[in-house]
Each structure stands twice: as C-alpha cells, then as structure tokens.
Amino acid sequence: MTPQELVEAFSAKAQAVNAVVQEVPTMAAALQYVVDVCANKAPAEILADEPGTEKGPLGPNKQPTRVQKIVAAPQLAEEDFALLAKSCEEKGFLCLREGVRKYLSGIDVGVGLAELGVAASGTCLCNTDNEDVRLSGMISEISILLLKKSTIYPDLPSIADKLRDRMGHGEPTYTTFITGPSRTADIERVAAVGVHGPLELHIILLED
Amino acid sequence: MHDALVSKSGYHKEIDQALDDDFLRRTLDTFAVSYRANREAVFKDVDEKGLIKKIADAKDYACQHMEELYSKFKAEAEKRGVHVHRAKDAAEANRNIADIAKQNNVKRIVKSKSMTAEEIHLNTALEKEGLIVDETDLGEWIIQLRHEGPSHMVMPAIHLSRYQVADDFTKVTGEKQDTDIQRLVKVARVQLRRKFIAADMGISGCNFAIAENGAVTTVTNEGNARMVTTLPRVHVVLAGLDKLITKLEEVLDAVQVLPRNATAQRLTSYFTLMCGAGQCQAEGNDNGRKIMHVVFLDNGRTEIAKDPLFKQIFRCVRCGACANVCPVFRLVGGHKMGYVYIGSIGLILTYFFHGHDRARILCQNCIGCESCANVCSGGIELPRLTREIRARLNAEEGSPIEGTLMSAVMKNRKMFHNLMKFASFSTKPFTGGTQFIRHLPMAVLGKHGYKALPALASKPFRDKWSQIAPHVQNPKFRVALFAGCAQDFIYPEQLEAAVKVLAAKGVAVDFPMEQTCCGLPLEMMGQRKTSIDVANQNMAAFRGGNYDYIVTLCASCASHLKFGYSEILDGTASMLEAQSFGAKIIDFSSFVHDVLGLKPEDFNKSAQKVTYHASCHLCRKLNVHEAPRELIADAAEYVPCEEEEVCCGFGGTYSAKFPEISAQILNKKLDHVKETGASRLVVDCPGCVMQLRGGAEKRGMQVKVDHIAQLLAENLK
Ligand code: SF4
Ligand code: SF4
Numbered sequence: 033m034t035p036q037e038l039v040e041a042f043s044a045k046a047q048a049v050n051a052v053v054q055e056v057p058t059m060a061a062a063l064q065y066v067v068d069v070c071a072n073k074a075p076a077e078i079l080a081d082e083p084g085t086e087k088g089p090l091g092p093n094k095q096p097t098r099v100q101k102i103v104a105a106p107q108l109a110e111e112d113f114a115l116l117a118k119s120c121e122e123k124g125f126l127c128l129r130e131g132v133r134k135y136l137s138g139i140d141v142g143v144g145l146a147e148l149g150v151a152a153s154g155t156c157l158c159n160t161d162n163e164d165v166r167l168s169g170m171i172s173e174i175s176i177l178l179l180k181k182s183t184i185y186p187d188l189p190s191i192a193d194k195l196r197d198r199m200g201h202g203e204p205t206y207t208t209f210i211t212g213p214s215r216t217a218d219i220e221r222v223a224a225v226g227v228h229g230p231l232e233l234h235i236i237l238l239e240d
Numbered sequence: 241m242h243d244a245l246v247s248k249s250g251y252h253k254e255i256d257q258a259l260d261d262d263f264l265r266r267t268l269d270t271f272a273v274s275y276r277a278n279r280e281a282v283f284k285d286v287d288e289k290g291l292i293k294k295i296a297d298a299k300d301y302a303c304q305h306m307e308e309l310y311s312k313f314k315a316e317a318e319k320r321g322v323h324v325h326r327a328k329d330a331a332e333a334n335r336n337i338a339d340i341a342k343q344n345n346v347k348r349i350v351k352s353k354s355m356t357a358e359e360i361h362l363n364t365a366l367e368k369e370g371l372i373v374d375e376t377d378l379g380e381w382i383i384q385l386r387h388e389g390p391s392h393m394v395m396p397a398i399h400l401s402r403y404q405v406a407d408d409f410t411k412v413t414g415e416k417q418d419t420d421i422q423r424l425v426k427v428a429r430v431q432l433r434r435k436f437i438a439a440d441m442g443i444s445g446c447n448f449a450i451a452e453n454g455a456v457t458t459v460t461n462e463g464n465a466r467m468v469t470t471l472p473r474v475h476v477v478l479a480g481l482d483k484l485i486t487k488l489e490e491v492l493d494a495v496q497v498l499p500r501n502a503t504a505q506r507l508t509s510y511f512t513l514m515c516g517a518g519q520c521q522a523e524g525n526d527n528g529r530k531i532m533h534v535v536f537l538d539n540g541r542t543e544i545a546k547d548p549l550f551k552q553i554f555r556c557v558r559c560g561a562c563a564n565v566c567p568v569f570r571l572v573g574g575h576k577m578g579y580v581y582i583g584s585i586g587l588i589l590t591y592f593f594h595g596h597d598r599a600r601i602l603c604q605n606c607i608g609c610e611s612c613a614n615v616c617s618g619g620i621e622l623p624r625l626t627r628e629i630r631a632r633l634n635a636e637e638g639s640p641i642e643g644t645l646m647s648a649v650m651k652n653r654k655m656f657h658n659l660m661k662f663a664s665f666s667t668k669p670f671t672g673g674t675q676f677i678r679h680l681p682m683a684v685l686g687k688h689g690y691k692a693l694p695a696l697a698s699k700p701f702r703d704k705w706s707q708i709a710p711h712v713q714n715p716k717f718r719v720a721l722f723a724g725c726a727q728d729f730i731y732p733e734q735l736e737a738a739v740k741v742l743a744a745k746g747v748a749v750d751f752p753m754e755q756t757c758c759g760l761p762l763e764m765m766g767q768r769k770t771s772i773d774v775a776n777q778n779m780a781a782f783r784g785g786n787y788d789y790i791v792t793l794c795a796s797c798a799s800h801l802k803f804g805y806s807e808i809l810d811g812t813a814s815m816l817e818a819q820s821f822g823a824k825i826i827d828f829s830s831f832v833h834d835v836l837g838l839k840p841e842d843f844n845k846s847a848q849k850v851t852y853h854a855s856c857h858l859c860r861k862l863n864v865h866e867a868p869r870e871l872i873a874d875a876a877e878y879v880p881c882e883e884e885e886v887c888c889g890f891g892g893t894y895s896a897k898f899p900e901i902s903a904q905i906l907n908k909k910l911d912h913v914k915e916t917g918a919s920r921l922v923v924d925c926p927g928c929v930m931q932l933r934g935g936a937e938k939r940g941m942q943v944k945v946d947h948i949a950q951l952l953a954e955n956l957k
Contacts (some may be wrong), residue, residue: 049505079430091924136433138433140554163521166466167470192489203516205515205518206470208510215509216378216425218377219378219400220267220421221384227462228429228433
C-alpha cells in the first residue's frame, strides 16, 4: 500500500467505528482544533464528589457540570503545550500537563499522541506509560489523538517489532491500542458509546 | 448462581421456561442472524483459517511448555516489579487474593471481567472476607446486581431486557430510571466512576500472559479494564495457566481473530498490554509505582495439559463464538448451556471444573451440528470432545439404560437387522399404508408429537439388493454403497434412486451385505466400546472389495466413516485401515458432481421449484457446498432458502433426548422453507429427510421432502 492508501484505509476503518478523523496541515492547526472542540462541547459532567470545584447546572445525566472546562495534554512537547495553554487561557479553560488524578470525576478533553496507527482496523497505538497520559484518555468526555500520517502501518503483524522494542527493556510499560470511543452492547445488544471512557474519539492526522 | 444442573428433570423444566421466554428467543434469534453476516464481513480482510491454525499451534506449544513459560514469565514480570503467584486450586487462588487485599489494607475492590474469577467464585470468597467487590463491566455489573451468573462469556447479560435493567438500576440508585438504553448506559457510567475512584484494588482477568516479557493483556470495549488497572493503587491479575503464551507475535495473531469472532469487530475499542508495575500516583503508594500481582490458577490445568485429546481445550481464547453459532444456545440461552463457562466449550469445561453431575446433564445438550468447531478461534474439535466426555462419563460411572441396550443390540449385526425387520412388521398396523406412523397414541409420543414419525419400509434395501443390483459393462468406476440404517430400513427408495443414477452413468455398484450401522448413534450415547466394534465390522465388510470409492447418501454416516473412525481408532492397530477406509468415503452429491461430472445436459430440467437444506455434516464436516446446489439447478428450478446451512434439529438421538429443542429448531427451518414458495425440498441426508418430512407432514405443508438422489433420478435424461 502507498502512504496515501494507508491514510485512506486508516481513516475509513476508524470512521467505521465512530471515530472522527481530521486531517490538518500543522501542529498549530491541530491545537486550534483541540480548543475549538472544547469550546463547542457542553461542559463535562462531574460524575463524583470533587470538593472545592465550582459546579454548574445539571447535565444530561443529572450530574452537575463544570463551570471551568478542563483540557489535559500531558504528552505535548513543551512549546506545543505552551501554545495550547495560552489559547485555553484565552477561552477560560484549565489546561493540565500533570495532576490529572485530581479530576477523576471527569474532564472535557484529553489530548494524546499516538505512536503509530494500524490501517487494518483504524487503530492508534498509544504509549500510556505515564499515568497522566493514561488518565486523560480515560476520563475525558472527548479524547483527541494526534497521529502522524507517516506512522500508519498496514496491520498488527507489521508493528510487532516496534511493540517488542517498547516492551523489551525491563522497564515497566503500559501500551494501549485504541479503536474508536468506549462502547458497549451489553443491554439488548444495542450499541451505545461512552460507557466508561470517552464519548467521542477524534483522530487528527498530521503531516510530518 | 443458578443451578438447575443437579437433576435431569430440573434441567428439562428450565429448558421449557427458556423456550417460553419470548424476549430471550427474539434477542438470541436476531443476534444469531446478524452475527453470522457481520462475522463473515469482518473476516473477509484476513486469512481466517490461516490465523486459526496459527493460534492453535501457538497455544498447543504453550500447553506443552507450560512450566517453562511460567518460569520465564515469572522472571520477566519480577524484573519489572510484579509479584507472581501460583495457586493449585480455587481455594488457594481465593486465599492468595484475599491475602494481597489484607496486606495492602484494601477495603474496596473493582473488577473487570474475568471468566477465571467466575470459575473460582472469587467474588463470593472475597465478600466473605468482608471486602466490597464491584464488577465494572456493564453486563457483569447488571448480573452482579441480580445475583446471577453470566449467560454468555462475552455478553454476560444478553438474557436481560432493558426493562429488567431499568428496574435493577432504579433499585441501586434509589431513583426511577428510564428504560432508554443510552440513558441506562450512562447511569452505569456515573455509578461506576464513583466506584473506580473509591477502590483501593483492581482485579482484572487476562487474555494472554506473554512469557517473553512478562506482559499481561486485556481486550475490552468499555474501557473498564483500563480503569481497573490504572485508578486503584493495587492491581491483581488472575490468569489460568492456559493464558501463558510464548511471544508477542502470537498475541497479535490472536487479537485479529478474537474480536472478530466475539462480536464481529476488527478490534475492540481497547487492547491493552501491561508489562510490569508501572506508574501509579494514587495516595498510599510511596514510590509512585503500582503494587501489581499476577496469580496463576492451576485448578487441574497441568493435569489436563497431559491429556492427549483434551489438551486442545487450552486453545480456547474465550471468544464466545461457539455459543454465538450454536442452534441450541440460540434457543435456550447460556444458563442452560453451561454452568460458568458457556456454549460448546462450556459443556466441556464444566466436566473439568465444576463436577461430573452437572457435566453429565449438560454434555447431552449438543446436537452435533459442527457449527462451533467450524468457527472456533483455536480450531478445537468441540463436538468431538463433548462426545468423548459422554464416553468417559459412561466408562467412569456406568451408562444409562438406553445406551446399554443400544450397545447390546448393535454389537451383533444379525440381531440388530432382525430386530429392525421385526419392528417393520410390528408397526404396520399404525401406518395406515403411508410412510408415517399415524396411529401411535399421543400418550406414547408425548413431547415427540411435533413430527410424524416414519414407518419402517416393508422390505429393507438389503433384501431388495439381489433383484435390483445393476450390471454395468466396462464401468468407469467401481463403487460400493454404504447404506446406513435409515436408508436401509426406512427409505430404501433413496438408495434405489442413487443406484439408478450411478448405473445409468456407467458406474458399477456393489452392496456389501455385512455392513451395519456406522456407529454414530452409539458415539452420541457415549457407547465407545461398541462403536469401535461396529467400526471394525464395517471396515471388514468393505475390505478386499477394491472399490474406487465408497459412496454414501447419508451426510452423517459419511462424516463419521471418513473422520470419526480415525478418531475413535486412534492409537489402535486399526488406525491405518481407518485412514485408508476414510479416504475412499464420498457423499453422493460430490461423487456425481465432482467425480462423475454430471452437467445440465444430463438432465431434463423440470420447472419445479426446489429448495435445499444443507445437512450439518455435509457442509461443515465434509465442506461440501456447491455440488448439491448446482445439481439441483441442473435438474430443476433452484430457489435458495434463508439460513440454508443452519441445522434442522435432528441430530440423531438428540431429537429423542431433547424433543422440545429439536422441535423449535425444526419449526424455524420449516418457516424458512415455506417462505421460498418451493414445492419440493431436497437434502443430502436421510436423517434430515426424517425430521423435515415429519415436520412438514405434521404442519400439513404442501412441500415434498426428498433425498437429492430422488430428484436427480427422476429428471435424468
Ligand atoms: S455441535 Fe452444534 S449443537 Fe453442539 S455445541 Fe456445537 S454448535 Fe452447539
Ligand atoms: S472454544 Fe473456541 S469458539 Fe468457544 S470460546 Fe473458546 S475459542 Fe471461542
């Protein structure tokens, strides 16, 4: 498959499992996308007690909502984070690089970097060794992953060596393959998204 | 935990209840049909059989090197800060986990789905220690609230409706809950998030434990396993020793099959590899690292690994596909088709993990349709193993009277055949001159009244043979017919039709008189010793005939003669002969289509609309699909039928043991036949003819049910 075919196959498979796939030209545009997504969404519901947090009106699940929206982006390079934090500040969002554990009752947007993509299933492989990275992909209502187009591989067997390298050094690792948002069909086989994790998954495809 | 498996009558009562449960029936029916189509679609982009073979090989290797892989895993995991334990049985595993909880001052536990935990009834054990345990997989949580066991390994609450779930959620939240499914899912989101946050310990299962690097993996859609393994400060993994696997590539092969087979997904939303005790900033963990334990459960596994036949059960990746395609599961649901483990593999694992009493009842409830074996992620010979368990239980504990009687009769061919002739004579007053027994009082038939039973032929095929044996000059092939009991004694006209076609096309046909029942009914009853006797008698009957092929018109006989004999004679002096005997066996449709090469020109194509039912053993054991359909289209107007390759519910002795289930499967089949508008239905098996013709007669349907040989003989030029 040519690089372009890989991108197309990846996008088609990811969209087939309800991921939103977006191609953007630059990192700056990607960060702007993150801010826009956050601005356009309803504030996150606070699903559990969170002492000291200001609470807004009840959300769709009859839980109070955040007055200040939260974006977590623990994996971004320093200058990218600074850029994102600045735009967030302008919008009044809290932008986190660490300490996500303080907000387990739910945040608005989590931003992560996918290490590579798998075209056959529209899957992102994420290095989630860092706890903040892991958490921000779990407890956010919208999870956004940034994926470089050049790191899309055809199928699982073709990434075996890379994965082995990650896991083979004797240091603990935690690797997550993500394919679409959190979903279930446990009640009457009816599909529903967002049972525990993100209600939406957006994948931003970056040019190198 | 439900337990109707203690008595046969209790079990049948529960089956009746399940059959009356309209919701369950509708859900499972819809699921069976959509699953089949979706599964086929997602398997299109991978080499299904190739991957299954790889999984089987990798798991077989792991099973044979269990100790080595265990040591390797332990060393690698310990290097990465994980504590590894090994429990010899359920009690010890439960003890281990409770101890870990105590040592770490744990009060609240969240769990993600683990069938192994169900196997050892872990929740009950932990609750006895005063620990609070919450399931976090939505389906598992629902059944936990209801104090039930899972009814499917992947979809544990598939037996429940939104109304039942809404009631349960109303109870647990103290607020009236809507029955909208999207809302109900969010109720779980809210309730369970709180539990995740409050928990001190997470318990997860594990799909694979990778020896080369000490990693454990989970495969989930909801993402609950990620939270269970991330939020609390302690993580305990419970894994059967069979979860060990050598290397990463094998896992990547397996996860291409597991979700496709489980839920027709290319991959689940989350596939996680946890390699070592990683970062954890929860309060109470001073060094910022997770406290991580892996508890391996033996519980008989090292013994099973030594069993030459049953060791293949460790190829199971718990995908649940064997339930998804099972016609019995589709009707009665998981609670009647397993104890903890569900579906075809559940019938087998119950024998090993949950007692012979339960297994004795459960292992009868397989119709032998081969659907499960055909899709299994590990290529496990599931129905064969179920038959083997029947044989073992009979050997260990003595066999029920019907089986013993059948054995006594079948051991002696002459006695068996004389009895059959006598039976033909003695049922005559009840037939009213038709092919059905009409006047047997309903009281005798009882639950068996759903189909008209066939009458025995006035003269069996073997007694007609000397008059009808054809003389063929310069034959193209020399074949022998294997009749099988049903055609010999009930439907000799099917064999006569076949002989007509064969002789007309230049095939010399022989009928060795010493042949007897193929032995499959004995196998189905677990009568292994007699079934071997019968196999040897049959091989002797055809020995020295120097035939090109042995042709049979019965798909079940064909599959048993072809594959079954080598299985039951494995390791005996007769093994080689069984293989060469098997190599000569061919079903009638394949013989006339593939070998003789009959073409449209050979027939006067009739305008009759004819539909088809694909016998289980023909399409799944012998893998014959095209031949009969093309033959029908050559001879008449072929109209395909919905779910053509789904079982008709006969299953030989099965329909006598579980008439209530057999009848329902038959009904569905006949509904589909009716929808085709065909005036004739043909099949490749006299057993299916018996079932379908009997059912059609009972319903007064205007459809003629025949063997395909009869259609071909009639329309032959
Ligand atoms: S052989 Fe058929 S009836 Fe038996 S367990 Fe498998 S699918 Fe079910
Ligand atoms: S026996 Fe085969 S089909 Fe059944 S759950 Fe195990 S792997 Fe899946």
